[in-house]
Amino acid sequence: MAKELKDLTKRSESYSQWYNDLVIKADLAEQSAVRGCMVIKPYGYAIWEKMQQQLDSMFKETGHVNAYFPLLIPKSFLSREADHVEGFAKECAVVTHYRLKNDPNGKGVVVDPAARLEEELIIRPTSETIIWNTYKNWIHSYRDLPILCNQWANVMRWEMRTRMFLRTAEFLWQEGHTAHATQEEALEEAVKMLNVYSDFAQNYMAVPVIKGVKSANERFAGAIETFTIEAMMQDGKALQSGTSHFLGQNFAKAFDVKFINKENQLEYVWATSWGVSTRLMGALIMTHSDDNGLVLPPKLAPIQVVIVPIYKNDEQRNQIAEVVNPIVAELKSLGVSVKFDDADNKRPGFKFAEYELKGVPVRLAIGARDIENGTVEVMRRDTLEKSVEQLDGIVARVKALLDEIQDNIFQKALNHRESMTTKVDTYEEFKEQIEKGGFILAHWDGTPETEERIKEETKATIRCIPLDGDKTPGVCMVTGKPSAQRVIFARNY
Amino acid sequence: MAKELKDLTKRSESYSQWYNDLVIKADLAEQSAVRGCMVIKPYGYAIWEKMQQQLDSMFKETGHVNAYFPLLIPKSFLSREADHVEGFAKECAVVTHYRLKNDPNGKGVVVDPAARLEEELIIRPTSETIIWNTYKNWIHSYRDLPILCNQWANVMRWEMRTRMFLRTAEFLWQEGHTAHATQEEALEEAVKMLNVYSDFAQNYMAVPVIKGVKSANERFAGAIETFTIEAMMQDGKALQSGTSHFLGQNFAKAFDVKFINKENQLEYVWATSWGVSTRLMGALIMTHSDDNGLVLPPKLAPIQVVIVPIYKNDEQRNQIAEVVNPIVAELKSLGVSVKFDDADNKRPGFKFAEYELKGVPVRLAIGARDIENGTVEVMRRDTLEKSVEQLDGIVARVKALLDEIQDNIFQKALNHRESMTTKVDTYEEFKEQIEKGGFILAHWDGTPETEERIKEETKATIRCIPLDGDKTPGVCMVTGKPSAQRVIFARNY
Numbered sequence: 001m002a003k004e005l006k007d008l009t010k011r012s013e014s015y016s017q018w019y020n021d022l023v024i025k026a027d028l029a030e031q032s033a034v035r036g037c038m039v040i041k042p043y044g045y046a047i048w049e050k051m052q053q054q055l056d057s058m059f060k061e062t063g064h065v066n067a068y069f070p071l072l073i074p075k076s077f078l079s080r081e082a083d084h085v086e087g088f089a090k091e092c093a094v095v096t097h098y099r100l101k102n103d104p105n106g107k108g109v110v111v112d113p114a115a116r117l118e119e120e121l122i123i124r125p126t127s128e129t130i131i132w133n134t135y136k137n138w139i140h141s142y143r144d145l146p147i148l149c150n151q152w153a154n155v156m157r158w159e160m161r162t163r164m165f166l167r168t169a170e171f172l173w174q175e176g177h178t179a180h181a182t183q184e185e186a187l188e189e190a191v192k193m194l195n196v197y198s199d200f201a202q203n204y205m206a207v208p209v210i211k212g213v214k215s216a217n218e219r220f221a222g223a224i225e226t227f228t229i230e231a232m233m234q235d236g237k238a239l240q241s242g243t244s245h246f247l248g249q250n251f252a253k254a255f256d257v258k259f260i261n262k263e264n265q266l267e268y269v270w271a272t273s274w275g276v277s278t279r280l281m282g283a284l285i286m287t288h289s290d291d292n293g294l295v296l297p298p299k300l301a302p303i304q305v306v307i308v309p310i311y312k313n314d315e316q317r318n319q320i321a322e323v324v325n326p327i328v329a330e331l332k333s334l335g336v337s338v339k340f341d342d343a344d345n346k347r348p349g350f351k352f353a354e355y356e357l358k359g360v361p362v363r364l365a366i367g368a369r370d371i372e373n374g375t376v377e378v379m380r381r382d383t384l385e386k387s388v389e390q391l392d393g394i395v396a397r398v399k400a401l402l403d404e405i406q407d408n409i410f411q412k413a414l415n416h417r418e419s420m421t422t423k424v425d426t427y428e429e430f431k432e433q434i435e436k437g438g439f440i441l442a443h444w445d446g447t448p449e450t451e452e453r454i455k456e457e458t459k460a461t462i463r464c465i466p467l468d469g470d471k472t473p474g475v476c477m478v479t480g481k482p483s484a485q486r487v488i489f490a491r492n493y
Numbered sequence: 494m495a496k497e498l499k500d501l502t503k504r505s506e507s508y509s510q511w512y513n514d515l516v517i518k519a520d521l522a523e524q525s526a527v528r529g530c531m532v533i534k535p536y537g538y539a540i541w542e543k544m545q546q547q548l549d550s551m552f553k554e555t556g557h558v559n560a561y562f563p564l565l566i567p568k569s570f571l572s573r574e575a576d577h578v579e580g581f582a583k584e585c586a587v588v589t590h591y592r593l594k595n596d597p598n599g600k601g602v603v604v605d606p607a608a609r610l611e612e613e614l615i616i617r618p619t620s621e622t623i624i625w626n627t628y629k630n631w632i633h634s635y636r637d638l639p640i641l642c643n644q645w646a647n648v649m650r651w652e653m654r655t656r657m658f659l660r661t662a663e664f665l666w667q668e669g670h671t672a673h674a675t676q677e678e679a680l681e682e683a684v685k686m687l688n689v690y691s692d693f694a695q696n697y698m699a700v701p702v703i704k705g706v707k708s709a710n711e712r713f714a715g716a717i718e719t720f721t722i723e724a725m726m727q728d729g730k731a732l733q734s735g736t737s738h739f740l741g742q743n744f745a746k747a748f749d750v751k752f753i754n755k756e757n758q759l760e761y762v763w764a765t766s767w768g769v770s771t772r773l774m775g776a777l778i779m780t781h782s783d784d785n786g787l788v789l790p791p792k793l794a795p796i797q798v799v800i801v802p803i804y805k806n807d808e809q810r811n812q813i814a815e816v817v818n819p820i821v822a823e824l825k826s827l828g829v830s831v832k833f834d835d836a837d838n839k840r841p842g843f844k845f846a847e848y849e850l851k852g853v854p855v856r857l858a859i860g861a862r863d864i865e866n867g868t869v870e871v872m873r874r875d876t877l878e879k880s881v882e883q884l885d886g887i888v889a890r891v892k893a894l895l896d897e898i899q900d901n902i903f904q905k906a907l908n909h910r911e912s913m914t915t916k917v918d919t920y921e922e923f924k925e926q927i928e929k930g931g932f933i934l935a936h937w938d939g940t941p942e943t944e945e946r947i948k949e950e951t952k953a954t955i956r957c958i959p960l961d962g963d964k965t966p967g968v969c970m971v972t973g974k975p976s977a978q979r980v981i982f983a984r985n986y
Binding site (some may be wrong): 030032034035037038039040041042045047049065066067068069070071072073074075076077078079085090091092093094095096097098099100101107108109111120121122123130133134137143149154156158170173345405 | 525526527530531533534535538539544557559560561562563565566567568569570571572580583584585586587588589590591592593594600601602604613614615616623626630635642646647649651663665783811838849964
């Protein structure tokens, strides 16, 4: 295993291969027997669970409740909303039969042709259609509004090219679906959830994000406006990390969902939807990790502190345990997740490499001489710096160090993003700069045609029209037409 | 609404209709547009979430970790284990295509015949096959064992007759899948998880259960031994509430999963699987509820205490709020989930009926005169008893009352089960008794033929061979052949 660890491809050799290696070697996930579907292994799932718990509590604090809607959607539902079907209905898993039977010609089972469904069912690629078909029965009057539901679920999109966590046929996500009496309230909700996502990304994942609005080309199929948080990976490519959609009355009209407003008039309901997925795992891995393996933000690390004893015999081992056990207890009582790895069948060097690979934020190593001296070796995963510290007061020091690491990796990612963000004023300059990677702030005339041309010629898309920052108008770098503000271009995942 | 509440069918009129009414009227779930699939509404889902949290922590305390495996299973996997395919493969949702296209003859979308899968995929009815195909790569040596994985997931079985929570095409569940080096260890695991389920049912759901072993007829397809917890509903019918399977080496053989044991020999791995599902919601509802609505055990109630103010004007309302707010704060600080419902648009009587319907364990009502007298009206949902209590010390009284209710509804259910459990020695007596419902303890010769005959003639099945209690041998009530111990017969859900 110690040998295998070294097989991790270096980022400088191939960022893409490094990522794939890391996902496998850190035991996060692996490919399954089903094309494009992954198995999320226990260590990867433990990180996802921590994300879920935090997001779920943030959703509840903002007044949302969880519910569960069917996995399967009648095919006809997809074509109810015209834009939606264009964007979503095509590449998806279709259930056509509901029974197998023994193969009359031999072993195994075959599909029973007699068990064909009258109407085919689609495995949900997203649930707007089935949910708005349900909301129709829940909403009659303004008194029934707002509805603020979230669902944790699996969804499926038959992607041609898949990469673990970043783009898989089946993935796990949450999808919020809200219904409102007014346009203002729905817009406010969409922005509120964008802010929840941004808060989560920055303060828990330690991933800096830019909040913005999508251009028409990149908008969710069926939305009036799509809000997004965009992160930059270490290779300078953008990763769309969460989206929140103002859906207007599009789905209410498609599924005929009206309510009696306070003025006693019948009106269509206003909607939002918003989601983040296991793709966030990809963002987390790619933002912080290095050639030694994962680097995890302490707030999402399943194990925050590991303690490795270094001993020559049972007597030393027992001496160390006597010193370590109260430290473990004290850390646990402070809510720190700590593992004392005194397993006898692995050498300390092997353990060090393994916990580095798995991104455990703080490692304490303690030997017989440390016990004599009242010291302990502290290694922080983010910088790999080691220091010898006094055992006295070590718990407070470790707590503080976890906060330091959380702040430091955020700041490091922010510095990286800033160093790779450029303002560009001519299309020539743009074409040159985009080859170097990173975000480019440039003026654009606001038309889909110009965006399409830029995409074809440079493979860069508009990641978002930023909500914050410089709003100075200018002229489009391609057409010279007026531009309201600079937008962010990048190549993306 | 207050009128609608009264529309709840009485149990004495139709137990089955009462159940359906209650699920709908208490806002737990409803039918969806997809045959046999339900929508779990926020209030129902909140109860399920409390169940999940408790179970998940019990799984983790017993050393298990969560993971996630694919929704879809290659068709050929199902026929690898011969018994398994007989029991499971037939009635399931089959994915045959992966793309839709615009209907060339008109509106909407049709299945693209060009996008036919080479091998059909099945929506998992249970995951033994895909998981053991995965474990093959995880297990090489005894050092890789045990593997103790659990998955929270949706599964699908194309049931012909469905009832909300009790039997639905799609349902939510957890499935544990463990791999062990020895038969003893696997058997121990299967029994350990049976005990976890029993502990959860009795101490959290307040549902008394009988632990036992399934007869061959009722065994899980592919198992060597199926352990079960069986509960009795108010109508005397049995509800299988959780099962834990000792799978022997069946799936290891089917998927060729071997390991090098400590003696350096290649051996097949030993397995268990165990699961509980949203069916537990059905058990919870049917065990405790009454003609006024749900009765929830305090430990799983999303709202444990509701406080309803009774006032004539804003001044009184403010006076009451001043007294109630510190009580709310104190209850919350003790971990009690409390709601102060001072909404102005519903009368107190309406609120009373609504919270009764929703099974909130304790209701406090407080009016202007109460404030003068330093009193509060306390209503406990289980007995519907009201009492006037001193405001002073009310928090401690409410805390104690929640425990009392938890104990009382368990005891009530246990008494009911005992009153409906009969020992029977002749088949004539059995046929008479089974019409009255309940559990019958009778001797059986241990053969599938006799069990089958009893089922055909009386619609009763063997729910389990109890692990605890009377082990006196006897003779089979049908054939007169020897019987090792009495077993439990009942009609069942």
